[in-house]
Amino acid sequence: MTTIRSQPAIELHATQRDELETIENLMQFYVYDFSEWLPLKLGEHGFFNIQPRLDYWRNPATKPFLIKVDGELAGFVTVDNETHIVGAEHNIGYFFISRRFRGQGVAKFVVSALLNRFPGQWQIFHIDANQPARLFWAKVIPDLTGGEFTLHHLPIDGYPCTVYRFKRSQPSAAPTG
Secondary structure, eight states, X not given: OOOOOOOOOEEEEEOOGGGHHHHHHXXXXXXXXXXTTSOOOBOTTSSBOOOOOHHHHHOTTOEEEEEEETTEEEEEEEXXXXXXXXXXXXXXXXXXXXXXXXXXXHHHHHHHHHXXXXXXXXXXXXXXXXXXXXHHHHHHHHHHHTTOOEXXXXXXXXXXXXXXXXXXXXXXXXXXX
16 A cells, blocks of 8 residues: 655745844754754853844845745744845845754755745855755755856855855746655
8 A cells, every 4th residue: 555645835934023033043943953064163051153134134125934834833044135245135034944954855945945936146165064055055046047057166254155146037836745
């Protein structure tokens, strides 16, 4: 007997100001993941010392979203205008999917939804030491852009990074997988 697993219901929820605390809580897990590739240290109370970025959250161009899968909190993502490539308008600032939801098409769905929601000139980057991100973006960017992108290698905050640059002019069909 074959069991068919139904596609999860993925929701990208625009975060309200009173929900930013949820993103700040999830930021501990985001930083924990990054501690595998960057020299990030736990504080004496067992939390990462994350500096508040009030100007970032107050910037009208910063758009935070909570990610839910079948109604359950699964992560967060932000779109901002902190770009490193001339002419780019949109950037994915933070992107975190809880481990339990990885490998299920959630991240690709979220990226596709963001590209459809914010047409224009995009940059998406990852630090080169982050192997899972490198593999994810190398597969997803060509698929979601039809191969129409440029690749740039440059240091960001002192770390070697790969930056994808492309234009999203109009919404396309949502990904099927």
